[in-house]
Amino acid sequence: MIKLRFVSADGASVREAEAAAGERLLDIAQDNGKPLEGTCEGQMACSTCHVIVAAEDFARLPPAGEEEEDLLDLAAHVTRTSRLACQIWLTDELGSLTIRMPGGAHNMQGR
Numbered sequence: 254m255i256k257l258r259f260v261s262a263d264g265a266s267v268r269e270a271e272a273a274a275g276e277r278l279l280d281i282a283q284d285n286g287k288p289l290e291g292t293c294e295g296q297m298a299c300s301t302c303h304v305i306v307a308a309e310d311f312a313r314l315p316p317a318g319e320e321e322e323d324l325l326d327l328a329a330h331v332t333r334t335s336r337l338a339c340q341i342w343l344t345d346e347l348g349s350l351t352i353r354m355p356g357g358a359h360n361m362q363g364r
């Protein structure tokens with residue numbers, strides 16, 4: 254199992270979760286109530302699944318593809334460790350992953 258930590262944009266709240274290898278980060282985040290809309294369901298047609306990966310974890314992820322980099326240009330509050338959660342598939346090698354929600358991100362329910 255991979256240990257996940259979801260940190261709110263202001264750092265005030267942390268939700269921990271576990272997930273199996275092969276699961277997609279977007280699905281796990283949504284299952285844990287995180288405000289990632291994921292409008293296109295991973296079809297690379299939105300950037301509403303934008304997350305910020307902890308710096309210490311970022312280098313352990315496979316690099317973003319060109320299409321993902323292009324979509325991140327459209328997201329708000331992008332940092333150098335930003336990724337699209339729909340493009341991150343968990344592997345046992347990751348061990349753990351800390352994810353921060355970008356500031357100002359809200360889904361249709363305003364969460």
Ligand code: FES
Pocket residue numbers: 290291292293294295296297298299300301302324337338339340
């Ligand atoms: S859900 Fe649309 S690009 Fe990730």
